[in-house]
Amino acid sequence: MLKQILSKLPRKLQKFDSLDSSGIDSGNHTSHSGNGAQCTSIGDSISNRLSVVKRVSSAVFPASIMVGVEAVEPNLSFADASDPQKQNLFISKLNLCCEVSDFSDPDKASAEQDLKHQTLVELVNFVCSGSAKFNEPAIAAMCKMCAINLFRVFPPKHRSNRTSGEAEDEEPIFDPSWSNLQLVYDLLLRFISCSSLDAKVAKKYVDHSFILRLLDLFDSEDPRERDCLKTILHRIYGKLMVHRPFVRKAVSNIIYRFVFETERHNGIAELLEIFGSIISGFAVPLKEEHKMFLWRALIPLHKPKPVGVYHQQLTYCIIQFIDKDPKLANSVIMGLLKYWPVTNSQKELMFISELEEILEMTSMAEFLTIMVPLFRRVAFCINSSHYQVAERAHLLWNNEHIFNLIMHNRQVIFPLIFPALERNSGNHWNQAVLNLTQSIKKMFCEMDEELVLACQRKMEEENSRSSEAAEKRKLTWERLETAASFKPAAANMILPVKPPAACPVAC
Numbered sequence: 001m002l003k004q005i006l007s008k009l010p011r012k013l014q015k016f017d018s019l020d021s022s023g024i025d026s027g028n029h030t031s032h033s034g035n036g037a038q039c040t041s042i043g044d045s046i047s048n049r050l051s052v053v054k055r056v057s058s059a060v061f062p063a064s065i066m067v068g069v070e071a072v073e074p075n076l077s078f079a080d081a082s083d084p085q086k087q088n089l090f091i092s093k094l095n096l097c098c099e100v101s102d103f104s105d106p107d108k109a110s111a112e113q114d115l116k117h118q119t120l121v122e123l124v125n126f127v128c129s130g131s132a133k134f135n136e137p138a139i140a141a142m143c144k145m146c147a148i149n150l151f152r153v154f155p156p157k158h159r160s161n162r163t164s165g166e167a168e169d170e171e172p173i174f175d176p177s178w179s180n181l182q183l184v185y186d187l188l189l190r191f192i193s194c195s196s197l198d199a200k201v202a203k204k205y206v207d208h209s210f211i212l213r214l215l216d217l218f219d220s221e222d223p224r225e226r227d228c229l230k231t232i233l234h235r236i237y238g239k240l241m242v243h244r245p246f247v248r249k250a251v252s253n254i255i256y257r258f259v260f261e262t263e264r265h266n267g268i269a270e271l272l273e274i275f276g277s278i279i280s281g282f283a284v285p286l287k288e289e290h291k292m293f294l295w296r297a298l299i300p301l302h303k304p305k306p307v308g309v310y311h312q313q314l315t316y317c318i319i320q321f322i323d324k325d326p327k328l329a330n331s332v333i334m335g336l337l338k339y340w341p342v343t344n345s346q347k348e349l350m351f352i353s354e355l356e357e358i359l360e361m362t363s364m365a366e367f368l369t370i371m372v373p374l375f376r377r378v379a380f381c382i383n384s385s386h387y388q389v390a391e392r393a394h395l396l397w398n399n400e401h402i403f404n405l406i407m408h409n410r411q412v413i414f415p416l417i418f419p420a421l422e423r424n425s426g427n428h429w430n431q432a433v434l435n436l437t438q439s440i441k442k443m444f445c446e447m448d449e450e451l452v453l454a455c456q457r458k459m460e461e462e463n464s465r466s467s468e469a470a471e472k473r474k475l476t477w478e479r480l481e482t483a484a485s486f487k488p489a490a491a492n493m494i495l496p497v498k499p500p501a502a503c504p505v506a507c
Helices: 002-021 044-049 051-055 083-096 110-128 136-150 178-193 199-205 208-219 223-239 241-262 268-280 288-302 305-309 311-324 326-338 345-360 364-382 387-398 400-408 410-427 431-447 449-485
Strands: none
Touching: 083 110, 083 136, 110 178, 136 178, 136 199, 136 208, 178 223, 199 241, 208 223, 208 241, 223 241, 223 268, 241 268, 241 288, 268 288, 268 311, 288 311, 288 326, 305 311, 305 345, 311 326, 311 345, 326 345, 326 364, 345 364, 345 387, 345 400, 364 387, 364 400, 364 410, 387 400, 387 431, 400 410, 410 431, 410 449, 431 449
16 A cells, blocks of 8 residues: 555656646755755756756755645736736746856847846836735745855956955956846845745745855955845844854854955955944843954954955944953954054054054053053054154044043053154154154153153163163174184194094994
8 A cells, every 4th residue: 555655656746847847946856065066857848947956955945845836827927917826926937037047148048138137127026016925935936046046156266466355456346147136136135124024934945054155155256246245144134033143153254264264255344344233232241152253253354464455344343342341452452462564554554543443442440451562562653664654653642532541651651652752853754753753742741741851861871771782792893803813823834634544344
């Protein structure tokens, strides 16, 4: 009896395959793996028409979901369909759009491209009208269509002199298939944003694999695509709360790979922009997981050379963390000092600006622990031969909060700064920097003249000791040179050469 039941199963699958060939994709002809996609075709006609379905997992889009869905001609307009037919027509049109068009040749299959574009426009209008109902078959068809059209492997980077992302002086590269991709992204955004969407059903299809492939698309060179992805990922994070820890972990892994391995990624700025709003929603006190993200991901992002591409978003994320927990300012400043640039002046300017924003939020207790290494670095910046760096370091005194921190700790800070100010007064080439140096010295004299005089005497003593040490070194070298130039007469005599002794061991 059991064998008779099992023998009937293939005939039922064949019946479903006939429905699939009429416009409703069964979705049960793929298998997904981490390195790529493999599939087994259900019929030659379906394989030729929808070969790209190989990239979609049959586990995510099972054929059983579509059982019972009435087949509707996908070329039928929504205006000509009856109300009971519209939902099935919606699914049929989604399946029709599962074929990926080739935009590399503008003359190739233009009719098919126009048909698909028109179908996507109809789908967008139908969803915008509010008539679409996202039941489980519609969710499966929507996710499958988006996965087939969006998830793709980008070609290798062809800009040889490029280190990461889009350099500020380079023109962005636009995807030739954007006209269709934009409509697919619009559909996905409206699908995720739909108020009637059942999150419990949606998470079965917008799963970890779907999110990982979506994150891979942030490496696109088209800024329009990255902007759409930014909005969609933020909506997914807000809608599907069960996936939030996974999204944070996946983004952390992208940052780790960028910082410690490749230094090549186009979407770091967009990912940080998303996290800026996510961090602002963290509950207080912060979880240890969130602090680890700051220490292990955000602070090391100061290390790569192309930090200027995403520095504004990075600074915003760090400020949000310090706003949540002011005690983190200490570790952030120490991280900045660890990755402080030595030869990159533009990067140094960004660091000083970020440092000013952090110090504005730093309490006196936290400031006491980092003021010595911090102002040693500031002293180097004051003496910088790059006038913009030196000027920007001087302007820290214009910040009222920072000035108060310095004033209350001037006994420690001013001895660190005074030698740099003195060197600037006598040696710096830029007049604007000289004027700022004189202003700060005057400010300190008005604040605490005795301290200034004490620092001046100490510096004179150190200079005197340095001069004495230099004179001693000079005399020592002169004596060494005199000794080396002395050649006694015996040194010119030719001494007889003794023959070598016989080898005691026979060779």
